[in-house]
Amino acid sequence: MSNWNIPTDLHYTKTDEWIKVDGQEALIGITDYAQDQLSDIVFVELPEVGTSYSANQSLGVVESVKAAADIHLPASGEIVATNNDLADTPEILNQDPYEGGWIVRVKLADPSEVDSLMDASAYTAYCDERG
Numbered sequence: 001m002s003n004w005n006i007p008t009d010l011h012y013t014k015t016d017e018w019i020k021v022d023g024q025e026a027l028i029g030i031t032d033y034a035q036d037q038l039s040d041i042v043f044v045e046l047p048e049v050g051t052s053y054s055a056n057q058s059l060g061v062v063e064s065v066k067a068a069a070d071i072h073l074p075a076s077g078e079i080v081a082t083n084n085d086l087a088d089t090p091e092i093l094n095q096d097p098y099e100g101g102w103i104v105r106v107k108l109a110d111p112s113e114v115d116s117l118m119d120a121s122a123y124t125a126y127c128d129e130r131g
Contacts, residue, residue, distance in 0.1 A: 004127055005032040007098055011074065011114050012123035015056075018098065019074040021114055027102045028074060030062060030093060033127045035101075038064035041093045044086040047104065052078040055113055059104065062093065075113035077106035 010018040016034035020027045035041060043063040053059050058070040059079070083102050086092060093101040108114075118126060 006120045006124050008120040011117035013074045015072045017072055017074050024108055026106050026108055028104050029097055029102045032097050035094050035097050038067055040065045041090045044090045046082040047079050049079050074117055076109040079104050080107050081105035
């Protein structure tokens, strides 16, 4: 059984992003597993508001003291907001990856794309496989 916080009301990707859908919009961030693997996050590259991305496209980078990882968009859409707090305090991603550590808000092009992502139990099993 995993030690990671994996909320049941989110969907997850194999590249360790989460998405929380709210009507036509969604919040996106990296998972507790991802921040744990990266360890101390020191920088987050955010996309520009108004930019559109397709599902699985890289929209930015999270850098830690030991690695850098692309942030992928779980579902197609347009960036409508970025979490500017991350520019000054990227460690929020380590402390609170699901609430304070959201990365972008997206207007979804097709909310049904989220249906193909993993739910919490599938993501938990996926994390457990990787250790």
